[in-house]
Amino acid sequence: MTTIRTTRKTTVLPYSRIVPFVIQREGEEAAPDNMRLTPLGSGRYRLGCADEDPRDRDLRGVLWARCSLGPFDDLGRPTGRPQWRMMHPLRQRGCMQALRCQVCAEPARTPLGSIFLAGPDTVDPAQPVILTNQPPVCAQHARPAADLCPHLTPDPMVFLAQSAPMYGVNGVGYGYGKHGMQVVQRPDGPIPYGHKLLPTIFASQMVRRLGSFRLVGLDQLCGSWSAPHRSPARWPHDAGSAAIGQAQLTPCQESALLTAPTFPGVRDAYLSLLQLATKEPEHRIDARGNAAREVIGVSFRLNNPRQRLPYLVERKANPVFQFAEALWYLAGRRDLEMIGYYAPSMRSYSADGIHLGGSAYGHTLFGPAHEGRSRFDLVAELLSNEPDSKRGYLPVFSPVELADRSNPDVACLAGLHLLPRDGHLHMVCNMRANDLDCGLLSDVFSFTMIQEYAAIQLGLRLGTYTHTIGSAHVNDHNAERVRRVLDEAASGPAVSFPFAAMPLDTASTTIEHLLVHEEALRTNELRYTAQHIQTRLGLHPYWQQVVMLFELYRQIQHDQVDAVDPALLHALDPGLRWLMTRKWPACAAAIDGGAL
Known part of the structure; x- marks a missing residue:
């Protein structure tokens, strides 16, 4: 038995003869690269090698660092003293590209998803984008990987990811400097595929983005698999080893499947549902003249409900309408005059x-329900006095709506369930049906705004948002846009x-104050500059952004300008400005004209 020594810890391990497949070995050194820059015109270049081999580039055409390969034993495992803090570029890329285990190089996919490890406190799961350069591990080698890797601890963060698309690479950028061709860029983080720097990047690691995942404990994960045990003393490449994907699910794993998959924001949930309904529909329906593909009984969870906007060019989300609808809800209104201005189809x-x-x-x-008090008021009072209550349910759908078969407007929302737990307000939304392409995004935006508003009234922090749907469908007449959205993603x-x-x-x-300005702009009685909104209206900067959106929309609808006020557009937060310039030509023209 050998003692493993690292700068992190000293441990005696029963599997100490295992060396992860991706670890670089002594004698595996950087190979001659013979690099050169080929002019492409307009000051652009493409990095390459004089004796380039197809293996020098990945599937996206990025040039990779060369590293020699040491000898392999008769089981196909690398030999030589391990260089524990270094991953071999070619083996790291191969495992990331094919989602193979970084320890044994066998397929790492499990019935519950792919397992990715991270050191404690190195990743904030609430961030909208979570990236990793660590290849996945199979369930059998999750514990050995945690114990052997000097960047981890015995209790790492374990991400069980249902979706982990390619993101980009880590590397350095080459160009011409005072010493001729040399490294001229050292990016602080991964360079995404599609970035303008990629033609001159020399890559060393591949990076994936964790799109849909849940966090689990390592002991829970390792203790729940029923796959046959592999001897840790042998390199598990033999044909007789059992693939984890063929293992039987244990009751623990089956329980995990019953919880909603977690996403960092609405974008990834939206894309996953579109993919599911269009590629793997359970039913073809034609309700009330709307032919659609349908999946029954789906759900998802957002661990950061504030990430409620999708930034997709082909989808062209409309933040003006989404804020207007949320405020219309929070004000307890039902008039067509306001909401019809932002969405005439309604x-x-x-x-x-x-x-x-x-x-x-x-x-x-929010309208009067009992003795002049709204359902929201009644539930808020209940939860203020009984913080662990399970009764904080706000029903919306009513059976009375079905009495008239010709009713054109039956509620899709069944109800919202407010659940204060451990200082956070969680919410579960129950939908009888959701049009995944048209209705889902607006619903999630407004309902998470209601959740955040409720959390403030109760003095709680914002918790998770869970969205459940009875009939999740994509209408056939939207199929082409859905295809473009998925292609873009x-x-x-x-x-x-x-x-x-x-x-x-x-x-x-606050809502009442905002709607005074909303009405003045909607009816074209007033017009505002960015400076007026920022200095004269007495609104918090958060709500100033909303009034700016309404003023931009006034210019588009009433003034019918070719280009909106560039100063107003510039005053928007970057995300809102990005959406407005993709949605409205008059906003894009303000940028194209050189004003921004």
Whole structure:
């Protein structure tokens, strides 16, 4: 038995003869690269090798660092003294590209997803984008990997990822300097595929993005698998070794499958549902003349509900409407006059041309219900006195809506369940149905805004948001846009911006104040500059952004400008500005004209 010594710890391990496949060995050195820069015109270059081999580039055409390969034994395992803090570039890339275990190089996919490890406190799972340069591990070698890797501890963070798309590479950029061709860029983090620097990048590690995952304990993970044991003294490449993907699920694993998959933000949940409904539909339906592909009984969880906007060019999310609808809900309104201005198509769902029915969720939640008090008020009082209560349910759908078969506006929202736990307000949303392409994004935006508003009224921090759907469907007439959205997501790195926290002094009077300005802009009675909004309205900067959106929309609708006020557009947060320039040509023109 051998003692493993690292700068991190000294441990005696029963599997000390195992050396992870990706670890670089003594004698494996950087190989001659014979690099050169080929001019492409307009001051651009492409990095290459004079004796380039197809293996020198990955599937996206990025040039990779060369490293010699040491001898292998008769089982196909590398030999030589391990260099524990170094991963061999070619073996790291191969394991990341094919999702193979970094220890044994066998397929790492399990029935529950791929297992990725990270050191404690090195990754914040609430961040919108989580990246890793560590190849996955199979369940059998999760514990050995944690104990052997000097960057981990015996209790690492364990990400069980259902989705882990390619993101980019770690590397350095080459160009011409005072010493001729030399390293001219050392990026602080990974370079995403599609970045303008990639033609001159010399890559050393491949990086994946963890899109859909849940955090589990290592002991829970390792203790739950029923795959046959492999002797740690042998390199597990033999044909007789059992693949983890063929293992039987234990009751512990089956229980894990019953919880909603977790996503860092709405974008990844939205894309996963589109992929599921379009590629693997359970049913083809044609309800009320709307042919669609459908999946029954799906759910997801957002660990950061503030990441409520998707930054996708092809989807062209409309933040003006989304804020307007959220405020319309929070004000308890049902009038068509306000919401119809931002979404004219909603007029077709009104039975009397004046009001909306079931889809006016805010009227049901925040309108008078009992002795002049709203359902929201009653639930908020309950939860203030009974913080562990399970009764904080806000029903919306009513059976009365089905009495009239010709009713054009039946609520899709069944109800919202508020659950204060450990100082956080969690919320579970129950939908009877969701149009995944059109309705889902607006619903999640508004409902998470309601959740955050409720958390402030109760003096709690924002918790998780769980969204459950009875009928999750994509209508056939939206199939082409859905295809473009999925193609865009698969072809390049994700775009993401942080979303600010709602001010802690937000109250019903805040909503009333905002809607005074909203009405003045909607009816074209007033027009605002960025400076006026920032200095004269008495609003928190968070809500100033909303008024700026309404003023930009006023310019588009009432003034019908070719280009909006560039100063106003510039005053928007970067994420909102990104969305507005992709949604409205008049906003894009303000940038294209050189104003920004």
